[in-house]
Amino acid sequence: MKKVISFSVLGLLLLMFLDACKKDSPEEEPSPVPTTPGNETVTVNLDSVPYTNLSQYRFFTGDMKNNTPNDGVIQYRPASELFTDYAHKKRFVWVPAGMKGTYVADNKIINFPVGTALIKTFYYDNVQPANVTKIIETRVMIRKSTGWIFADYIWSEDQTEATLSVNGSLVSLDWEEAGTPKSTVYRIPSETECLICHKSNSLPIPIGIKPQNLDNDFTYPSGKFNQLQYFISKGILENNLPPNIVSTIDYHDTTQTLKLRLRSYLDTNCGHCHQENSHCDYRPIRLAFSETTDPVNLGQCVTPDDLFDPTLSNVIFPGNYNKSMMYFRLSSTDENNRMPLLGRTIVDEAGLKLLRDYISSISNCTD
């Protein structure tokens, strides 16, 4: 407890210092930490990022493939995670020393300062034939004064370095998922593919790092803490959160209601495109967590725009998943039918079962 307080005090001092700076030169970007040979602190020089190699940021210490976060690099995990062909993920945030993100709304990205980096590593365990862990890529988003940029780093075969790639590529993978052999042609996205989901009104944005997804516990090396409180304690988030945050939950948590689980699942898997100002907001559904309190936004008894198959007469047909377009889309692997559009080539059986259970559990449009 003492430790937490001391952090907060330090954070407050830093904030005051920063405010003072700001008054002098409001337009200036924060100066990067000077890089000298042997300096092991994180460095994100906004004039030269994205770097060619992931190691140049020094986000990780020790053997890089272990993704052990360097000082100031803080791991987090949203309550429900996006399904991308069973890829495992580690997410980190780094905020320039002395700066903080601020709460905007439960369902809005934390407003992190210019210079912030979000780091997300995609890897698989039990990759065949050697049955090893294999890191595929580490995606980095960096907030410049002009907005967020994407930088995707593809890991070398020997897992010692990852190199910047903007064009995307394909990786054939065979692995065992909970003992079951699986395979896919994994798509490493190009910069434009990143933007398909990561945007609002055509401008690049992060997706997961919202208060609604982080007001839950995560096990850090020092113990299990509420992620938002941990951010505050580490001085990267201003301590002005409202008392209650309307939150998503882990959709795997069967103690929760089917509706809450499904809404959480849809938010993380679909909401980035199916919400106002996003890629597919011309379709009638709105699947962001804050919007799905209204069953109409979920698509219940909503006729799809397109006459596609007369049996799929509603986006969600209460009581009958075989007549529900959403179920058809989630169960398809055809590129032109499947949803989400990108990020998966395999059916997410757990998500599909959740949707099936939910649809079977309701009988009315307003349920």
Add this chain to the structure above:
Amino acid sequence: MKNTLLTLAFIMLFKLISVAQQTCNTALVITAGINTIAPITGTEVPTQMCATGGSGATAANWYKYTPSQNYSVTITTDFVVNAGVDNRVHVYLGSCGFLACLVGDDDGGTNGLCVVSFNAQAGTDYYIVFDDIYTSAGFQYELIENSINPSQLTFTPTTISTIRGNYKIAVADMNGDYLDDIVSVSDTNIQVHQQDISGTFTISNYTTTDAQYSPSWSMAMGDLNEDGYNDLLYGSGSGVTFMLSANGGTAFNQVSGPEYVFSQRSNMVDINNDGHLDAFVCHDVEPNVYYLNDGTGNLTFYQGGLGDHPNGGNYGSIWVDYNNDNLPDLFIAKCRGGSSTANINEMHRNNGNGTFTDVSVLTGLADPVQTWSSAWNDFDNDGWMDVLVGASSSANGMHKLMHNNGDGTFSNITAGSGFDSYSGMSTEYVSYDFNNDGFADVFTPGYILFNNGNGTFTAETYSMLMGAVGDLNNDGFLDIQNGNTIYFNDGNPNNWITLTVKGTTSNNNGIGARVEIYGAWGKQIRDIRAGVGFRYMGTLNAHFGIGLFNSIDSVVVKWPSGNKDVICNPSINSVLHIEENSAPVATAFFTASATMINQADTIDFTDNSIPCPNEWNWTVNPTSGWNFTSGTTAMSENPSILFNDAGTYVVSLTATNGNGSSLIPFSTAITVQSTVGIAELTQEAIKVFPNPAADLLYIKSDQTISEVRILSLLGEELASSLKRTNNSISLTHLPSGVYFLKIITQDNQINITRFVKQ
């Protein structure tokens, strides 16, 4: 007691009914009207599902309907009293054990109830089956008999179970006979149902290497490597694969580029007007891409210059000549959510030299409506391509019918057109004349919006969804493929013509050519296009209906090369094949009312040039001593000439038709006698035949012939002989060409006749 009896009677009745409808063989005979269906307990579950929703039913009730006369029949369960019931209906033709699906419906009514319509023929048995896939409770239904509207177009669904493959999305010719084939693709196979002239299909399977990219978003076809067989383009979400034909269309070689392309609509078209077909692919999230062809199928990837919005939004490209310069222009139907400009439709004018000018705003087509495809055709037959911009979503406005003003601009004529009240939406809109009435219609899943020819369209519902369009039984009426079901167009009395084209200077498929037909109704036009609508590949043939008109004056093909072919008076209700530059130029020919006259007499000349001359140029040598009369001139079709001075004149005609001028003029010698002291001559009858002649030329005359000479067109004497036994002259020694035959009679009269040696 009474109660008991009643109950007993009810039970017996119920039992009778439930037994009667358990199986096909015990199907309950029904007639028109409202009836009640007992709970679904029938033991025979049909194996073939006519309605969507798949298998899974465990019981079904069977009914048999045999109409007394032809009716348009509707079966509906869409009644309030049926609330809570979710039923499904299948309608079969045939006999028990040998049933074939006719139609079916799952949710055509409200809340899971069904409505299905079909045309029923007098005396035919129709088996109507309700199954329990969703609910097994009984319900009310009504069978309605409507008299058939003779003008309504119908389609007969026919299952072709042998069509296999993951992508059953293409109908176009594969073997070079210009009959539409069914092309179905899997990652390692191309299956072709080749249409034979007999109306059957011959199945071929061509193994390919594993396609790096599947046609998950669209497919296009055309002859890229110019071997006479069409090649395939697969547009996937991450790249593009080409399958190029080899060995006379019996093998396919894969070419897949490394480039990331989030494909949407793909097309084949000669983008840089070099006579070689190129390929174009809409990119969903980047500037569009295209592949330029060196003429051997070597393709070079390009990105930029044809719709360069950095975030893409490109869904439905269609190459259409909107400004009638015989160059295909590029229209892109666009879509994008959020505050973006990527959803604004684009038009790019083809400058003919590989460059394009963005005229989206200039044309008035820069519309933010969310559209995935738009249907282009000349809806009012004014000779200019119009467009139905079809909405995929109502978020940024609905459908717009845009009239091409012919001056580079378009006007919104949606109001009152029928599209303003049409609330259906789709990613797919294509335009063809399905009922052959001479006015291009619009097809979108489940509906054909028939063009009434007066600026209005009437939407009619159909059970077919979007699919590849082509003529799969070569009857001049366009059919639609939905997976394994071909919806064969039942046709009507309207007349038609189908034009198949082959480019020579232009690309092999003649893609980008403008095809026109002229007749008593005026004009109709089509573009040859590869890739219309959003996803499917349809016929490369130009298809026209002409209603009940029974002749066509001429067919004109304007090729992208600038060449033009005109065919006169083609046969109707048939297929006409036109190869670039093959239509004949005019052959000049005329007759004269006399060839020997007196001074100051007039000769009337009658043009007999073929085919379809439209310009004439008459010359007379020497150039003086005569003049045109009766208001005619040297440009008249049938001039009259007054010969003032005695002498010999040569009158020549050069005729021109849509394909060009006659290569050699037709000439006739005129002898004008002085009226001073000379007795009036009588016109002798000398006939020379056949003309053109092969080896022998016959001469028939009332007079005795003393001499025959063959002259070149320059008057040079070539040969002279006459077999007097049969009045013929041998031509075997003459090269093919045009000659004069000079015949001198015993009384020294001279007759000069033009003939052709074959």
